[in-house]
Amino acid sequence: MPRTVRSRDRLLTYVRRTLLSFFGAQLLLAMGLTLVDSYRRRNKKPKPFPTTSPSTVEVGDGTVTTYTFGQDLYDDMLAAIDGAKRQILFETYIWKGDEVGERFKQALTEAAERGVDVHIIYDAFANIVVKPTFKNFSPRLKVLRFPVYNAGLRFFDLRHYGRDHRKILVVDDEVGFVGGYNIGTPYATEWRDTHCRITGPGVWDLKRAFADFWNLYRRKRFRASERPLLLETASQWEPRIRFHRNVPRLWMFxxxxxxxxxxxxxxxxxxxxxxxxxxxxxxxxxxxxxxxxxxxxxxxxxxxxxxxxxxxxxxxxxxxxxxxxxxxxxxxxxxxxxxxxxxxxxxxxxxxxxxxxxxxxxxxxxxxxxxxxxxxxxxxxxxxxxxxxxxxxxxxxxxxxxxxxxxxxxxxxxxxxxx
The missing domain is CATH 3.30.870.10 (Endonuclease Chain A)
Known part of the structure; x- marks a missing residue:
């Protein structure tokens, strides 16, 4: 083997080992910090923190209510679900199979049993640790499980690697909820987050956001004959409220x-x-x-x-x-x-x-x-x-x-x- 080839091979080997050592050290440090932090948090409960009561502001022809305490939010979301007459659109990133998670599942199931059209989206990766029995839903519910791996053979296409990190609830075209809260017992009292409830024309835009995601991925879950969700939309705009959506599949951020x-x-x-x-x-x-x-x-x-x-x-x-x-x-x-x-x-x-x-x-x-x-x-x-x-x-x-x-x-x- 020529000397130049041997020298080049040695150089490449050195570079590879250096890079592996460098990034390996970072990953080991990250894992070490995570393990130590997890050990320190064992059996520790967060302390109480100040919150504000739900506050409603009139915006245009509708209202916006802010929530900073999870239990307040969940009470109003469940009340909206219990009062639904025609349609419920529910989307979440994390949906824990605990007491709060079961309450939402039961409320959505009961709504479907009384004839409400219930659509559900949840992220499979975020809920890997949730017990499988919790993720068995009534056939009356239309459930889109956003897959852990969505790229198929197109592993090189970065547009297919985004997680569904959204949290949306729309009921009867009359009320919509959006914000940072996932669904689970710890979030009800232990985490400080912000969510909002919207009424008026802005609800239509939130419904459109849910429908566009559903229609983008429904064919992988439902029969080809399944009609797209929301073929119609309201022509009325609320200029003070705008929804911005990151959609990696369409390269929109x-x-x-x-x-x-x-x-x-x-x-x-x-x-x-x-x-x-x-x-x-x-x-x-x-x-x-x-x-x-x-x-x-x-x-x-x-x-x-x-x-x-x-x-x-x-x-x-x-x-x-x-x-x-x-x-x-x-x-x-x-x-x-x-x-x-x-x-x-x-x-x-x-x-x-x-x-x-x-x-x-x-x-x-x-x-x-x-x-x-x-x-x-x-x-x-x-x-x-x-x-x-x-x-x-x-x-x-x-x-x-x-x-x-x-x-x-x-x-x-x-x-x-x-x-």
Whole structure:
């Protein structure tokens, strides 16, 4: 074998081993952090946290009600299901087979038995650990199980790898629910999240969002003769309420653009609450630039989320943000899972999309954008209550963190594009 060929082979072997060692170390560190965090959380219950009662604001010809406590939300969702007369559209990411999950399953089944047309979508990957018997549904229910693997032989096509991370309920074209809450007992009292209830013309757009997803995937689950859902739609628009949907199958990701446009227009305040904050550099720059031009930019995140690796990766952006004047607050003693923002006393969004690659450029997501001073005021009040249970991360505290924390942040930084 010629010397040049042997040299090239040795170089390739060295490069492969170096890359494997590098990424192997990151994965081992991530796994180690996850295991340690899981051990520490055993038998620990989150502490009580302040919440706001459901608050309703008139927006155009309809209303928007915000929820920050899961039990309040579930009570109203179940009441809507129990009162349904014609149709229920129910979509969720996580649907636990616990007490709350069983209540929803029973309510949906009873609705179908009294003649209501019930359509259900849930994500199979998110519910792998749910007992199989729970996922046995009455034949009266039309259930679309979004598969764990959806690419088939097109494993190279990234459009088929998104998860269905949406949470939607629409009843009788009269009321719709959307936001960050999954379905399960822990979310009822232990997690701080945000959801909203919508009435009026905006319900039609939420129904269309459900129907478009159903029609995109129904053929893999139902007979070819099964009619598409929602052949008709209302012509009336509600200009103050818009739904933005990320649809990886169609390579549509408008939620990121919605955020960037609103942040770049801000002149007074930008208040964000996010469970997992792993933005791209353009998003970081938008927040930093807003702060530099005098906008009150605040970011509220969990002090400790349910995904410790995401926490560590998120901290890699804190230095840039604090240096630009962005104020960072960490929610104490409980998981804040909300995906919300309010800007300039006139703009607000509530939805399912986190500020990370998986939500912004990977998963099926939905956010409602509401341009209304009353709604923005309600969201600001919620934010102020959350701040009462939060601690601000100061520049001195950030710069004095120990070498272990700096090392961990540095080693995990290359994982950002994966999350």
């Amino acid at each position: 408008p939620i990121r653009s919605m955020y960037l446009e609103a942040i770049n227009r801000a002149t007074d305040n930008v208040w964000l609450t996010h469970a997992y904050f792993i933005p791209d550099q353009d998003f970081v720059d938008a927040l930093a630039n807003a702060a530099r031009r005098g906008v009150d930019v605040r970011l509220l995140v969990p002090a400790k989320s349910n995904h410790i690796v995401a926490d560590w990766i998120s901290r890699g952006y804190f230095g840039q943000l604090i240096a630009a004047g962005v104020r960072i607050f960490r929610f104490k003693d409980a998981m804040v899972h909300a995906k919300t923002a309010t800007i300039d006393g006139s703009w607000a969004t509530i939805g399912t999309a986190n500020i990370d690659r998986l939500s912004m450029q990977g998963n099926y997501e939905i956010n409602v954008e509401i341009i209304d001073p009353g709604m923005a005021r309600a969201m600001e009040q919620i934010y102020e209550v959350d701040l009462s249970n939060s601690a601000e991360l100061t520049r001195d505290e950030w710069e004095s963190r120990d070498i272990y924390r700096r090392f961990t942040e540095s080693v995990l930084a290359p994982l950002r594009p994966l999350l």
